[in-house]
Amino acid sequence: MGTPLRPFTPVSPGEILAEEIEARGWSQSDLAAVLGRPAQAINEIVVGKKAITPETAIALSQAMGTSAEYWLNLEASYRLDLLHARGGPPSGDVERRARLFSKVPLKELIRIGWIQADLSDLDQTEAAVCRFLEISSIEEEAKLPFAARKAEARAPHTPAQMAWVCQVRQVARAMKVQQYTRDGLAAAALNLGRLSTSEGETRRVASVLADLGVRFVVVPPLAGTKIDGATVWLDDESPVVAVSFRYDRLDWFWFTLMHELAHVASGDGRRQPLIDLSLVGADGGSEEVPPIEARANRTAAHWLVPEDAMKTFLRQTRPYFGRDAILRFAARLGVHPAIVVGQLQKRGEVPYTHHRSLLVKVRSAFGGV
Template structure:
């Protein structure tokens, strides 16, 4: 009886050696003599108790006039056939990780580190779907009819985390008039960085859910505007650039989206805002809603006619004293003025010391997720 047949369809290489010895009329002792090893070493191989090492494969090849690779392949085939079947969870975890930054989501507390069955259930709950095949970007069943080219998996995961947080927030009923009043009064908050702490409360009074969620690696997100329903606008921000000018520009940009009722429809079809470089300008290559939001943001940060007048009079010799005087006159923090002038001059190293940090003022009063502390929401 084949000593390996009860375990596998692939016989142990020792069986071939036994058959070869029988054909040649050699004993195991003869082969041991030829190989220059103890007879027990040959017996262990022919009885299937020991495998063939690379060194032994070469020796057997010379002794039996067969290629060493033949013995090596026999051993490999036998070992593979006897290897345990891998845990099915491996393939499922690979599928999830290839579609979304699952490990980072677990690290951030968005998902709990559980067995694969519960992890899949958490993913469905996170994205609000009944089947993994309905989750955007899932590698095994990405829907052909949906174009996700402008929103990456990392951005989409961040977007759904903002929704998860926003859905548990309680705010006043949305009032467009109150939001317009807030926007009109925004400049009064722009002179002192500490005034940013009032933003979450003032937005809530307007009926806007506001959350700060740290961006994910490679996500390139500044903010987003979307609606949980037609009466529930939401603004999410990352404050990935912890600077006073960036914070107010992005916030005003998203408020303009709300006022224009942008960002409605399915969440997976929304586009997050990356306002770096030209994306924060008014070039013809940008969609109309983005140009309009950027224009409103720039105007609120620094009135553009006054900025242009100052620039024409002072450029190219704009001193720090000139900038500080202009900031006092328009009642804006110098860092906000510097941010606008840097863009205009294309000199992002100019007077950067004035672009103070602001995130700590905002997160002190905002629902915040990230920087080592997850938001207290249901998984």
């Protein structure tokens, strides 16, 4: 069926009300007396100067033996007909803005400078969003298929998560690194944790990884993303590991970093960028972990604290993991004690509330991003 024809001149509810008044042999003043309203108010409705409100619709329904919805529908249809008679809304700006906001958290990205745009210029804003997502048209979907452990099974990735990974890729493209080899990364991984012992050593993470052919990117989290880190490949020979500093805690940083490096060493994410949510902390252990993530967890933990050394420490120290014991074990391994505390918490050996003083901050080593 085609679109229903509309009258060229919209019929106002007032015209219909005037007919109803006449059919009853009343005057406008009579109806005003029945409704307990001023006569001027009835006249303004009849001549179209005043809209029928819900309260008036109820009163008319009682006076005329109709329904309140009848009068409200007449009013709504009349207002819509007026818009159509005048050529409709001035533009499709609302629809365009809605499409842009469905692609990315646009206001937040403009505020933090990831996208340079002025919302009053929709052509310019749309072009900026397309450049950011690397698409030729706003009708396209960003070419970022994900495979990741998510907070909700089968939940789609959000525009904010997509935007975060797009920013990671853009930052990484500007970086120069040596040629990547898996053997080189695997050989160096067991010693990377030694960089955790001081802020000065931690600052060397980016340059050490660059020498191994891995781009290291820090991108702050967007609101509501819960992203800890990601593994992205610019091409088959160019891995990127990214962290968000959702938590400013040394154990969080090192486990997240090593988890992503474990993905790189296994070749994960070459075809589907991997993002990791809630890797560390009390919010990260309740959901089922996919095999690819469980493997990366085991590898990261082993690189930081070799499994045989951890088993010996657990056997000799249970059930009381005192501060001195943790400090001695960390010194023997050559890592910061926060890493040991994080491992004990992850294994359920100590509550997340214990040894908080050892869980020092680390963000300042990367410029406080």
